[in-house]
Amino acid sequence: MFFIDFFGNRLLIAVIGSIHVFINHPLAVGAYPLVTLMEWWGYRTKNPDWDNLAHRITFFLFVVTTSVGALTGVGIWFSTALIAPFGIGSLLRVFFWAWFTEWIVFVSEVLLIMAYYLLWKKWGAGIHKKLHIGLGAVLSIFSWFTMVIIVAVLGFMMGSGTWPQDQSFLSAVFNPLYLPQLAFRTTYALITAGLCAWFLIFFFTKKGTEIRQKAVRFVARWILAWFVPFALASLWYWQRIPEDMKANLNVGLLTQRFMQWHETLAVLMLFALGAIIIVALIGAIRPRMIPGLVLIIPFALGLWLLGHFERVREFIRKPYVIADYMYSNGVKVSDLPVYQRDGILAHAAFVENRQITSENMLAAGRDVFLVTCSRCHTTAGLNSVRTKFATMYGNEPWDKNALLAFLATMHTSRTFMPPFPGNDKEAEALTTYLKNLQFDHEFIIDAQADWKISSPATGIAPR
Amino acid sequence: MMRKLSILTISLLGLASFIQAAPIPRDIDLPLPLDEWTLKFLLVILFLAHIFFINLMLGGAVLSVIFEMVGRKFPHYDALGKKISETVTVNKSIAVVLGVGPLLCINLAYTTHFYSANALTGLAWISVIPLVIIAFLLAYLHKYTWDKWTGEKKPTHILVGLSAALIFLFVPLIFLANINLMLFPADWQGVRGFFSSLRVGNVFPRYFHFLTASLAVTSLILAWWYGRKKYPVEKFLPGFTHEGLRRLFYRLTFYATAAQLVFGPLLLFTLPYEGITTWLLIIVGLVIILAIGILHLLRREIKVPNEKIGRMFIPVLLTLTLVVLLMGTARHLYREACLVEHTRLIADRSQSFQANVIGTQMRLAAGLDAGAAVGGGPTGEKLFINCAACHALNKVLAAPSLVEVYSLYKDNPEGIVTWAKNPGKKRPEFAPMPSFAHLGDEKLRLVADYILEMVSGSGVSILE
Numbered sequence: 059m060f061f062i063d064f065f066g067n068r069l070l071i072a073v074i075g076s077i078h079v080f081i082n083h084p085l086a087v088g089a090y091p092l093v094t095l096m097e098w099w100g101y102r103t104k105n106p107d108w109d110n111l112a113h114r115i116t117f118f119l120f121v122v123t124t125s126v127g128a129l130t131g132v133g134i135w136f137s138t139a140l141i142a143p144f145g146i147g148s149l150l151r152v153f154f155w156a157w158f159t160e161w162i163v164f165v166s167e168v169l170l171i172m173a174y175y176l177l178w179k180k181w182g183a184g185i186h187k188k189l190h191i192g193l194g195a196v197l198s199i200f201s202w203f204t205m206v207i208i209v210a211v212l213g214f215m216m217g218s219g220t221w222p223q224d225q226s227f228l229s230a231v232f233n234p235l236y237l238p239q240l241a242f243r244t245t246y247a248l249i250t251a252g253l254c255a256w257f258l259i260f261f262f263t264k265k266g267t268e269i270r271q272k273a274v275r276f277v278a279r280w281i282l283a284w285f286v287p288f289a290l291a292s293l294w295y296w297q298r299i300p301e302d303m304k305a306n307l308n309v310g311l312l313t314q315r316f317m318q319w320h321e322t323l324a325v326l327m328l329f330a331l332g333a334i335i336i337v338a339l340i341g342a343i344r345p346r347m348i349p350g351l352v353l354i355i356p357f358a359l360g361l362w363l364l365g366h367f368e369r370v371r372e373f374i375r376k377p378y379v380i381a382d383y384m385y386s387n388g389v390k391v392s393d394l395p396v397y398q399r400d401g402i403l404a405h406a407a408f409v410e411n412r413q414i415t416s417e418n419m420l421a422a423g424r425d426v427f428l429v430t431c432s433r434c435h436t437t438a439g440l441n442s443v444r445t446k447f448a449t450m451y452g453n454e455p456w457d458k459n460a461l462l463a464f465l466a467t468m469h470t471s472r473t474f475m476p477p478f479p480g481n482d483k484e485a486e487a488l489t490t491y492l493k494n495l496q497f498d499h500e501f502i503i504d505a506q507a508d509w510k511i512s513s514p515a516t517g518i519a520p521r
Numbered sequence: 522m523m524r525k526l527s528i529l530t531i532s533l534l535g536l537a538s539f540i541q542a543a544p545i546p547r548d549i550d551l552p553l554p555l556d557e558w559t560l561k562f563l564l565v566i567l568f569l570a571h572i573f574f575i576n577l578m579l580g581g582a583v584l585s586v587i588f589e590m591v592g593r594k595f596p597h598y599d600a601l602g603k604k605i606s607e608t609v610t611v612n613k614s615i616a617v618v619l620g621v622g623p624l625l626c627i628n629l630a631y632t633t634h635f636y637s638a639n640a641l642t643g644l645a646w647i648s649v650i651p652l653v654i655i656a657f658l659l660a661y662l663h664k665y666t667w668d669k670w671t672g673e674k675k676p677t678h679i680l681v682g683l684s685a686a687l688i689f690l691f692v693p694l695i696f697l698a699n700i701n702l703m704l705f706p707a708d709w710q711g712v713r714g715f716f717s718s719l720r721v722g723n724v725f726p727r728y729f730h731f732l733t734a735s736l737a738v739t740s741l742i743l744a745w746w747y748g749r750k751k752y753p754v755e756k757f758l759p760g761f762t763h764e765g766l767r768r769l770f771y772r773l774t775f776y777a778t779a780a781q782l783v784f785g786p787l788l789l790f791t792l793p794y795e796g797i798t799t800w801l802l803i804i805v806g807l808v809i810i811l812a813i814g815i816l817h818l819l820r821r822e823i824k825v826p827n828e829k830i831g832r833m834f835i836p837v838l839l840t841l842t843l844v845v846l847l848m849g850t851a852r853h854l855y856r857e858a859c860l861v862e863h864t865r866l867i868a869d870r871s872q873s874f875q876a877n878v879i880g881t882q883m884r885l886a887a888g889l890d891a892g893a894a895v896g897g898g899p900t901g902e903k904l905f906i907n908c909a910a911c912h913a914l915n916k917v918l919a920a921p922s923l924v925e926v927y928s929l930y931k932d933n934p935e936g937i938v939t940w941a942k943n944p945g946k947k948r949p950e951f952a953p954m955p956s957f958a959h960l961g962d963e964k965l966r967l968v969a970d971y972i973l974e975m976v977s978g979s980g981v982s983i984l985e
Binding site: 070074121124125132133136137139143161164168169176225390392396449451452457459460461463467470472 | 624625635
């Protein structure tokens with residue numbers, strides 16, 4: 059069982075996933091249409107400045123998307139396989155053909171990116187230029203298409219629709235959250251592409267030149283134009299998010315004493331969007347007034363908002379990794395009664411203690427922690443169980459019965475937590491481990507390098 | 522060392538108990554989205570396509586730096602290094618995207634084995650991502666600064682290329698460690714992370730076999746690429762001729778292929794014997810004969826006069842393709858043979874667990890399971906567990922004690938119900954209470970009554 063303490067498993071997926079989204083949305087899905095439009099505009103107005111600017115921006119896109127962008131995409135596979143093998147393994151069995159198609163689109167996209175950038179000068183004039191602009195358009199469609207496919211999976215994780223009943227591929231793809239989320243992401247990607255391009259314009263053009271002002275105005279109009287569909291898409295998305303998930307958001311933030319923070323945050327988000335609109339308006343009317351490096355601010359705000367959307371989406375799908383089918387710790391909803399009766403250790407693959415005795419209480423509790431809690435919680439680092447319980451119970455030795463009662467009911471009082479998937483003895487062992495953790499600051503440094511196993515006790519007859 | 526020990530164990534205890542030492546994970550309880558054999562066929566073919574570009578990327582990165590270094594003494598080699606470095610960044614992009622297809626297939630076809638190996642070498646496995654990102658960025662830097670970092674900066678430039686090449690050389694070892702480890706579940710217990718996983722099976726012979734193959738494939742492709750009549754050698758590579766370049770790369774192909782006659786048998790003889798079958802040996806024998814054939818053709822190519830050079834390229838390429846297909850097949854057969862017993866155990870275990878789940882659900886539905894059935898309806902005492910995580914009789918846990926609650930709501934149980942449905946935050950020292958509206962008025966009232974009765978019956982003195 060893979061586990062990184064302190065930093066936390068959850069953060070590993072989050073970091074890789076966020077970097078990928080930060081590149082994919084503004085630098086690929088949103089950016090290629092914008093760059094192609096610039097190139098076309100330069101061709102129509104016969105102004106080589108546009109072409110040069112588009113070419114330079116494309117160089118940046120080319121290098122970043124084919125290295126960091128592509129690799130973090132693969133990184134999502136690597137990290138989820140390590141941290142949520144049951145979740146990603148199940149999703150893969152449902153969505154294999156979707157992902158396979160996406161892969162083919164992805165291969166074409168990378169080939170097109172390389173062709174688009176590397177042929178820029180070679181296909182510089184006449185009919186070739188037209189072909190090159192066409193290439194940009196096709197690339198834009200392909201890179202959007204990868205989003206079209208992947209959002210189906212993300213939507214599915216939040217709302218599985220009728221899939222748990224019929225298990226059909228189509229009902230999984232056309233889950234209730236698919237289309238609104240796609241509209242939301244597409245429009246926001248187009249906006250952030252504008253924000254990023256703004257920022258790049260100041261690197262790739264000289265101060266006081268005509269092209270700089272023209273380009274700033276051009277991009278400002280682009281951003282403003284996409285704000286209307288973006289607002290509509292957000293509304294649509296928000297309406298489709300199930301009520302209990304919205305409640306989850308409030309309860310989740312409330313119990314974590316973030317109520318005031320939550321309100322401030324909403325204000326901050328609106329403020330950020332407002333700031334982007336204002337800068338865009340100024341840029342559209344008086345591009346001269348926009349000072350150079352200040353444009354990093356709307357870009358940073360845009361990324362911050364994007365990061366926050368992802369965080370919220372990941373949060374409100376809890377306690378599930380696949381809505382109504384599998385909890386975030388990899389326990390299937392249907393398997394819960396078996397674990398609660400036999401204990402989860404008896405059925406786990408990579409654990410040492412399977413039966414709990416008075417001697418192995420602590421070690422078995424550690425096993426239970428690793429199997430059931432460690433997908434989301436660390437012992438002492440980010441989102442650690444020690445801080446969580448210290449917030450609740452303070453620094454006095456924690457009360458065993460209170461901990462037991464907490465384990466038994468955490469999924470009802472904290473609707474983002476899954477129910478405890480073990481039997482009474484395991485709950486007791488886990489309590490022992492947690493109580494020990496309060497004072498003995500044990501740190502599970504490298505779980506994969508420090509594990510033992512006993513042969514599984516149930517399920518197979520000895521041969 | 523470990524392997525020898527486990528082979529000893531086998532001979533003492535027999536194969537069955539050997540396999541029993543292996544952890545047996547349960548498979549994922551959803552059907553495969555396509556036929557198993559189609560899936561495995563896709564895996565082998567897509568993997569070979571991926572590895573072809575990996576070969577070109579790795580071989581290119583290494584050769585480009587070597588030629589750059591040679592170029593310090595013989596300047597025309599510098600341009601050759603530069604031209605090769607331009608192919609590296611293209612091939613690496615194709616290699617990465619082509620890798621996702623086989624990754625999907627292996628995740629599906631060998632779910633439990635692959636994920637287990639990933640987890641056991643977890644930190645190294647995930648470090649592939651940052652390592653490859655760094656190598657890619659270095660490769661771009663190497664390519665785009667070639668004409669700018671000259672003179673005093675040349676050593677730095679060489680260092681950039683060298684760093685990229687070294688990372689490219691290291692990353693395959695992580696992949697091989699995983700692909701190798703997944704074949705030997707019985708050894709999983711002894712694995713303590715990536716470095717110890719290198720002792721399982723025969724990672725290093727496989728690794729050297731792969732490196733030499735990369736060099737052979739890259740050289741052969743480059744012999745064709747720069748030997749083409751259409752390639753403007755005079756313009757891009759002054760000091761070389763088409764034929765000279767062909768001969769240079771044919772020689773490299775020849776030496777690399779000859780080295781395979783050492784690494785190939787070494788790989789075979791160090792292969793743990795679990796997966797060795799007659800078919801595997803037949804294929805390997807065939808491959809050795811074909812490799813000798815390739816060597817013979819290459820020797821003729823190198824020796825013929827200029828006007829005849831290039832005629833043997835297609836036969837060599839076709840034979841090499843056949844060799845690669847055969848090796849891919851052999852590799853697959855070995856994997857299947859290694860895992861057949863363990864896969865059966867996994868299937869058994871998964872099935873019996875499923876039967877257990879369905880049986881339990883049926884018993885639950887029929888109310889037969891004593892442990893899970895709730896005797897009688899809900900009572901305040903039973904429901905109090907919802908509160909017990911934070912509230913205790915006369916002790917402050919995460920919230921005020923029940924004695925305090927009693928003093929506030931002594932004659933007002935409905936007040937507790939109203940509060941619990943929509944709690945506010947009153948006290949700075951505690952976290953706010955979550956809402957319990959989901960329990961419903963009726964149950965909340967039962968709990969409220971229970972709390973008040975319990976406190977008054979407990980005999981604890983109430984401070985008014």
